[in-house]
Amino acid sequence: MKNSRRDFIKNATVASALVAAAPGKSFAILHKDLKEDDQVIGHGGFTYKADKGWAKISVNTNPLANCHEMVQDSKGRLIMLGDHTHNNILIFDKSGKLLDYWGTALPGGHGLSISKEGGEDFLLLTDCGWAQDRTGNNYGQSGQVLKTTVDGKLIFAIGHPRTIGVYKDDEPFKPTETAVAPNGDIYVADGYGSDYIIQYNSKGQYIRHFGGHHNDNKDHNLVNAHGVSIDNRDKNNPKLICTSREENCFKVFTLDGKFIKRIDMPGMYVCRAVINDQNIYAGVCWSKDASGNRFDYSGFLTVLDANDRVVSNPGGAAPVYKGGVLQPTLQAHNPVFQHGHDVCVDEDKNVYVCQWNAYHTAPVKLTRV
Template structure:
């Protein structure tokens, strides 16, 4: 039964694990020196209390490598994707209790999006094609995109774009993110490969692609197209928010790939934009130091208002604008995060922060205060 459950790409539903099956020992218990952090972080009314021990998971049965992304389903459950092949997917309730876990086939598990069709939730997962071997060294492979049910039943897979003639043999495909439009179209960000945004219909059939990094107009280029989001805050005019992480900015495109504008985020290596009501939230995977150089171990969360102006940087310094231009933002002196990779916002406006390369830490909860 356990072997059947662990076979992620079989086209069969995976039974839920009973709560009694979740071991009592958790990260919070095994690491008594890491008690809940009472620190309050953030700015301008977007302030939060930090809880680093929110996730009640077993270090034996549910080991973590990198917590890449998290979404919330229509039942209020929090679904996390990581790249540890003992359990790619972890499903929590709002208190941090582990409800279910599955998946062993995504050593480069990276991007996680959710959509609803006919009253049912579906997941879109990306494997970016990067993984670690047994000695801890990184190796590369072709990436893939999978559409599944919430319990792991495979609907379809999207493979290398060269199979349909839109990539050259020399162009790598290492997808990092997906987004689903109101009409069901799927947008794939090839953020670790060739930096294209590829649009498919709801059945995974190719429509067009744009971006890349060889356009005459540099505004049309993407440099590390790490994330993509459909922005429906103006319901009559949805747009795409694409991350150009190496340029420290978001770039806005029409739904058919025409460049509109950019949102500069000086000093911030931002991940995907997450829309909640009128705000944009994003993890900052690295930040720059005072000398303007990227440095490891940095990162925080950033929050923008309805006008795409930064209003709070939990874990970073307060935003500063001069003559309407955002100045470089540094990590706060008392660092809270290492490489903030994604955020998920619940109905209470609490933020769940997933971190990459952060000593195998579970998601951190920021409770709005």
């Protein structure tokens, strides 16, 4: 398998389906300072039990830094992207057994999307252009987006928009996310760079960009455009849901970049919107305290219904509306998560949670109850 991959993952090591927890410290042990797994979290019809030892891997063989995002492929496998270059990609079955791992060239591995073309799954991997040295200090580099097969063969790469005259010389490009439209168009969220959403066709050719910071109508701006998703709940009228994380909201656009509305999420620094049936799920990376100040290790998850109303906050306080307006939401008194970064929802409505800055822990499984 190794020989079938291009240079960008030349040194990746592939594991077989027999990989399990090796001797030594396990990820389950790293969770010992958290609350017990029998705690039921969430609200309304969206309640869960957390399994923090779900991933059957060892820190000795499969080290992790940050578990950024996860998707499920057509075979039911769960594919995770992280930023540890020993194994950027980890592939699990639903029991948490590790089936495969690969990738050594994405020190800023951040965004992961999946699309199907001609019956085959493809991945879009986003390197945000930020990484850490061995002392833990951040350093910057240019970001990139890679389209690959699920086993790591490179199809094409999208580099800095400046190279095709789209960005000015002083506009940074540090992409955080992608989404693929029904016609194959690719939308890139430049969430750590210039906050544009950049639209390409299925071959990676530029079409347009929108968002950013300089629109006359401030609602059209994005501030930390951390995520972008295709909302197909209305099959005849698909839309884009874009994260404006520093504004604690989602902003909804047409597929050609026209602003429709915003969905306010007061107190919540939300990551990408994950659509499942009629619901939106999202990780909350930080929340605010009662005084309105953001603080670290204050993340949780949030779930919205078809009318964009929050119905559950697993790991957070129950949603409260006054006069139809959502009130600021805090982390629960018994924290379960540190920084919720992404979720993946399987066919049984179980949720797999990836976290940033969470003591190098593996994804947590939430079993619906």
